[in-house]
Structure formats: structure tokens, C-alpha cells
Amino acid sequence: MAMSSCPVVVGNEFCFDHEVQLQMKEEWFYNFGGFTVKDIYGKDIFEVRNHIFSHELFDMYGRKVAELVRKKFAWRITYHIYSGFEMIQRRATLHLRHFEFRKKGHVYIYQPPYATRDDPTNIDNMEPDIIIKSENVNFFQLISEVKMFSGGTGEEYAEISKDRANEVLGGTSMQTYLLTVKPGVDVGLMVMCALFFNIAVKQEGRR
Numbered sequence: 001m002a003m004s005s006c007p008v009v010v011g012n013e014f015c016f017d018h019e020v021q022l023q024m025k026e027e028w029f030y031n032f033g034g035f036t037v038k039d040i041y042g043k044d045i046f047e048v049r050n051h052i053f054s055h056e057l058f059d060m061y062g063r064k065v066a067e068l069v070r071k072k073f074a075w076r077i078t079y080h081i082y083s084g085f086e087m088i089q090r091r092a093t094l095h096l097r098h099f100e101f102r103k104k105g106h107v108y109i110y111q112p113p114y115a116t117r118d119d120p121t122n123i124d125n126m127e128p129d130i131i132i133k134s135e136n137v138n139f140f141q142l143i144s145e146v147k148m149f150s151g152g153t154g155e156e157y158a159e160i161s162k163d164r165a166n167e168v169l170g171g172t173s174m175q176t177y178l179l180t181v182k183p184g185v186d187v188g189l190m191v192m193c194a195l196f197f198n199i200a201v202k203q204e205g206r207r
Helices: 161-167 187-206
Strands: 020-026 036-038 043-049 053-060 062-068 079-083 089-099 102-109 132-138 142-150 157-163 178-180
Touching: 020 161, 020 187, 036 187, 043 187, 053 102, 053 187, 062 187, 079 187, 089 132, 102 187, 132 187, 142 187, 157 161, 157 187, 161 178, 178 187
Parallel strands: none
Antiparallel strands: 020 036, 020 178, 036 043, 043 053, 053 062, 062 079, 079 089, 089 102, 102 132, 132 142, 142 157, 157 178
16 A cells, blocks of 8 residues: 555545545535535445534445534634544544635644543644645635645645546536545545535634
8 A cells, every 4th residue: 555644543444555536515405514425436435414513424334434523612613533432532633724814724633542522622732733725715615726735744645626526527516526635545534624624614704
């Protein structure tokens, strides 16, 4: 398998030795930023089930593999990724930041022993493992170009592109994006990062 410095959060079974392209379509009927996730041929890869403060990720076999949960009473828009046994292990914390009129997401990855849902969040002395950077977010808070890369080395892990969706998939709706994940990178984690960024940008726009 191609090596990558990207941490594994959702599972090793979602790391592949080749580039992975997924079409992520935002569903207008979901008020909380729901997506369908398919390969470029239309086969279901993941399912996102939405709740008011959380979003569950299921694999193609119907197995719940991760959950994105909003942190209450946070100054910045902040979410946690839970995975592992009974979805109680806090594997990552993500929050939205602003730099020079652009939006960024910072992703902090935890090492075992993992915190659980009731534990406090303490990332004050941590550097982000992954940075999510918007290349273009328009007036309607719609994302068209986003990069995800290592906070330490700058290695690119994945990108989200509306333009690439049009190129690869042909004419698509304005809610369809192409997620391209580099070899050896946890695809499940990149889907969760993309989901978080879409939700957080919209929530920021409604503040």
C-alpha cells in the first residue's frame, strides 16, 4: 500500500493503495447538511444519516463506522468524531476558523487511550494534524474548491471540487462535489472532514 502520513481515524479498511474518487451530493431535503456518497459509477459507498446535532456514517454494508457530533457551548463551531467500540471513543476534534477572509477547518487527532463522550475537550496545546482550506466559498455559503492537507508537512490528503465533478461526472447539479482522496489516506476520515466543513460553513453563515 502507498504510504501516507495521514492518521487513520475511521478504519484501516478505508485506506487503499490507489486514488479514490467519490461523488458527494448534498441533499436539499436534509436541513443539517446531509450527503449521499457514491463512487463515480453511482455505486453507494457510504450513507450519512442526519440528526439535529449529529451525523452518522455507515459503510456500504450498513455498518456504523463513525459519528460526527457537535460540541455544545463552544465559542467556535466544533465537532467531534467518535468511532471504535460502541462509538464512544473520541478520535478527533474539528473546528472552524477564519484567516484573511477564508475559512479553514482544523482537525486534531487523538492517540489512545481515547477520551470518551463525557470527557472535557483540551486541544489548547495541540497543533492541527489536518487543515481543511477553502479555495472558494461563495455568497450562498456553497463550497466549490477545498483542500485537505497535513498541518505539519503540507502533504495533500484530499480535495473537494465542484469543477472536477463536472469534468469527471459530466453535467451535475450544483450540490454535487467530487472528493478525490490520495493513496493510503483514510477515506472515511476524509468524508467526515468534508461533511464537517460543509455543515460548519453553513452554520457560520447563519450566525
